[in-house]
Amino acid sequence: MAVVLDLLARDQRPRHPEKAKRPDSPIQRKPDWIRVKAPGSPKWAETNRIVRDNKLVTVCEEAGCPNIGECWEKKHATFMIMGDTCTRACAFCNVRTGLPEALDPEEPAKVADAVAKLGLTHVVITSVDRDDLPDGGAAHFAEIIRRIREASPGTTVEILTPDFLRKAGALEVVVAAKPDVFNHNLETVPSRYLTVRPGARYFHSVRLLQRVKELDPDIFTKSGIMVGLGEERNEVLQLMDDLRSADVDFLTIGQYLQPTRKHHPVIRFVPPDEFKAYETSAYAKGFHLVSATPLTRSSHHAGEDFARLREARRRAAATA
Template sequence: MVTVLDRTNGLPRARHPEKARREDTLKLAKPDWIRVKAPGSPVWRETNEIVRANKLVTVCEEAGCPNIGECWSKKHATFMILGDTCTRACAFCNVRTGMPEAVDAGEPERVADAVAKLGLHHVVITSVDRDDLADGGAKHFADVIGAIRRASPQTTIEILTPDFLRKDGALETVVAAKPDVFNHNLECVPSLYLTVRPGARYFHSLRLLQRVKELDPEIFTKSGIMVGLGEERNEVLQLMDDLRSADVDFLTIGQYLQPTKKHHAVMRFVTPDEFRSYETMAYAKSFLMVSASPLTRSSHHAGEDFARLKAARAARRPAAVAAE
């Protein structure tokens, strides 16, 4: 046990080691490399107005993304469908938890309208977990993809989905809608799942990503994790191997930032050099694309990354044909 002075009477009192460690990490100051500029440019305000006019929810706001100023100033926004209330309570996430409202049947058309008004070449669509729905919201994902295809045929579509745990046929419904990129984040190494992502199952998420490739090999698959949650380096490297075994194309690694004192503490701030090392190792393990930096997030620079992802696949395919 850790001994500290009781503020009420000055006498020693015991503090549980784990609680002491978490309390101490709350005192960690953000290093210079994690700081960003506050939003507020004219284009940011225009993006904000379009989001509000279409009564849409964005993960940029709900999750408190540090890149919102940069992305919205480029008219890049990640739309969060199926409401703003999640049926799970992950220890890292700032999205509201509770019983969600009924699915909004008009949402797909409003999302498509916003995509058209923003002139997006690439759009990212994500959602809360909807364990209350028989299909986990899979049909709604497909409806949104279809609406965007009709309104903006040239726009490429990236989806960031929940795990559809115990929802038979849900994944097949989403894949049949043919998104260009299917992203599902592992979020953290498996040893942290019980504390960080208790409602999910690590190997189910891996199998989900693998199954996408089995259903449609042309769809790019993508997954991401946060670091600074208490993981060990060797655990991150093993996770990379697991993702490659599932034939995942694109890996993102970013610094975890604690939304509130009620959430999982930041155990440490990973240095830019460590992120560069992770990126080097991931490329050595044959990912097509890797984005690893303190401010990397799943949808950050998604449009530019999609173009690079296609180029990387095209460059690798001739070599594969020659090897045959």
């Protein structure tokens, strides 16, 4: 009960004062193909305890991920670094927006300790946007990668980063720390950026991913989008071409789910057969790995996907 009350207390904190003036958008009833088991198993509670003991933030909770029950049951938590407050106010995102607090200098050690205690063989580290920092938090990302390597040498590290917009040299700092997977999500097609992701720039994000490969071709690159935000099929196919031009290895596509009435509405619930068609098209365009289902999220099954990604690269090299 204490765990449940703790989560309820977190949810009751004001999250989006800057979105209060937006008109309400009724939340649609989810279709039958979007159903998940509520969290609460003993293993879920153990993961929750380790997260709380280390005073860490997870995107699983902050973004209201529907897969938290399944992932925490397996002790798979995605750590969200640099606080729980983002400097941007994207229309789809449930992470709190405002003026963030100063970085916690102890956070790298805390994250590394939690990774070791959970026994993770693959960990995903993401963050809020920190436009207030001169480097956007790049050095903090790099330090956390280094600390995880020291504490858990056998653990592979996947990062899901902001776009480091107007932060010269930031990307180079992160890439030099040699994450195994560099993920940066495009989130949606370019025509939807003004309303869905107004603080970002589509072609800057594509170029960011391309630049990672130029700096270190051994790092796997990954990007993801949500569907159901009003995009057209041909726009999604063009986005795939843009990512392949940037040599991105792995694409994820999932259904957008509206967090609150103040967020962007779901324009459409995309049926599973359309996700399968997107997967087929993406593989035909040359992605090493594709995950396209209604409940696909960037870090869902990340460890298993990383093993598949390595094997796909090995096979491609063998036939080259």
